[in-house]
Amino acid sequence: MRGADVTQEVLDDGTTVCHDGDLSSLYACEFCGKPFSPRHRMQRTCGDDVCQNRRRYQNKRASFRRSPVTQSRARARNARWSAVHRSCKKRQPWLVGPPPYYEYLPGGGVELDVRPLPRWPVELRNTRGLHGMITTMVKELAGVGHRPRWPRWTLVPWPGRFGWGVYFWEDEIVDVVADKQVEGELFARHVTISTSPRRRIRAPKVKRRGRMKVDLTTITPVTITSDGRSCPHIEATADSIRNSITREFVNRLGAEEFLERDMVRLEMLSKQTFKATVPLGGKYGQVIGWEGSCQLEVNAPALWLLKCAGLVGLGSRTAFGFGRIRVSEL
Ligand SMILES: [Zn+2]
Structure with missing residues (x-):
């Protein structure tokens, strides 16, 4: 040419x-x-x-x-090749790398503002008012109600006038809810709700692999139930945390193609966690969970999932503001 x-x-x-x-x-x-x-x-x-x-x-x-689909296929090809041509046939779960993933988590967040402000601050014990307000808003704007198994959003304490934001798992919902002003009701008072433009949430990055020590500290209590809602954990355990981040959580992140659940390693080193009981009131009764901090030994996929949970919440009842955690490498 x-x-x-x-x-x-x-x-x-x-x-x-x-x-x-x-x-x-x-x-x-x-x-x-x-x-x-x-x-x-x-x-x-x-x-x-x-x-x-x-x-x-x-x-x-x-x-x-660069796309995670291509990367994970290439990794699978390499693994198959190694299984045939290399002497080590067994994979070392502790050495598995973080999953290839997109630049951003699915959906996105919006900051909330409410006028007039409620007479008392919205705290965990009364988030059910906020939960109801958002349920109505989402129904009006997006035309969808709750999902049977898991909520479509997570309540996020947000530094701002009102103090709360919402993370929506689905693009279709955050697209119609963001940057709007609607009338609603909070604590039986008429309010005007404003939402900020959509803020995309950058996916966490894990650069290392191998055994890593992390500290998990709760900001709001974590509630994890093993059998439906009947049996809540009242202290942090490695099994319950691992289950919570490896089951539906992986699908909700859209990472099931890139992350092998049985390669996630997470062990408890020490913990200072206590039972937490939060009365939500009304039909919700009280929520039981744990709060405090624990130190874990994790591999790269587990650290990546925990960092995701740090952004979108850990365990259930995140639509009421539960499960806000801070994850830091030690
Ligand atoms: Zn040219």
Whole structure:
């Protein structure tokens, strides 16, 4: 494709200068070799349509290679190859890397504002008023109610005038709920609810693999039930935390293709957790869970999942503000 009249000249200092008729430039099109005077720092083509299209196609292929689907398939291929050609047949779960994943978590968050402000602050014991307000708002704006198994959103304490935000798991819902002003009711008072534009939540990054020590500290109590809702855990246990982040949680993140649940490793090192009882009132009764902190030894997939839980909540009743945790590496 290189034009016949394009010539290259190498100067004494090694610099290559391209000539094309009257135009001489240090910059040459990556695709056809024609020299050009760049109009911006990132310019890679001469600007010709053919070259522009080739650049677009190259970018597309590169982003396809970066996509978690492609990465996990490549890993699976490598694993199959190693199983046949390498002496170590058994995988080492503690050495498994973090899952390949997208740039952002699904859905997104909105900050809430309510006017007039309620007469008392919204705290965990009275989030059911807030829960009801959001349920009505979502029904009105998105036309959907609750899911039978797990809620469509998580209540997030948010530094701001009202003090709360909502993370929605589904793009379709956050898209219609974000950046709106609607009338509603909070604690039996008429209010105007404003939502901020959608804030996408960046997916956590785990750079290391191997055994890592982390501290998990609760901001609000964590409630994890083993058998339906009948048997809540009153202290942190490795099994219950692992179950909570490896079951539906993985599907809700859309990571089931990239993350092998049976490779998640999480062990309890020490804990200072206590039973927490929060009366939600009304039909919700009281919620039992645990709060405090614990120190865990985890592998990379477990750390990645815990960091996700740090963003969107751990355990159940997150739509009432439960399960806010802070995860830090020790
Ligand atoms: Zn070109």
